[in-house]
Amino acid sequence: MKEHAAAKAATRPSTKLGVTVAGATMTMTPEDLRGMPQQTVKVMNGHSKKEERYACVRLSKVLAKAGAKLGKDTARIRCCEVD
Numbered sequence: 001m002k003e004h005a006a007a008k009a010a011t012r013p014s015t016k017l018g019v020t021v022a023g024a025t026m027t028m029t030p031e032d033l034r035g036m037p038q039q040t041v042k043v044m045n046g047h048s049k050k051e052e053r054y055a056c057v058r059l060s061k062v063l064a065k066a067g068a069k070l071g072k073d074t075a076r077i078r079c080c081e082v083d
Contacts, residue, residue: 019066026066033057
């Protein structure tokens with residue numbers, strides 16, 4: 001069976017994150033995200049029954065950087081441009 005191009009692209013990491021607030025789009029790269037304050041979160045993996053830890057940027061910080069006033073504006077986040 002031939003693999004669909006979108007399915008193939010979905011297995012590769014995204015290279016940009018687009019955040020649209022009030023009609024204006026801001027694009028962030030993985031380097032931009034790595035430069036922002038990170039938070040560690042712990043989750044329980046339901047399959048392995050083991051605790052896992054991940055470092056990430058708070059979504060509220062990404063939205064604020066894009067100019068969103070939380071609780072007022074609507075924001076849309078989507079992946080774009082996969083190398």
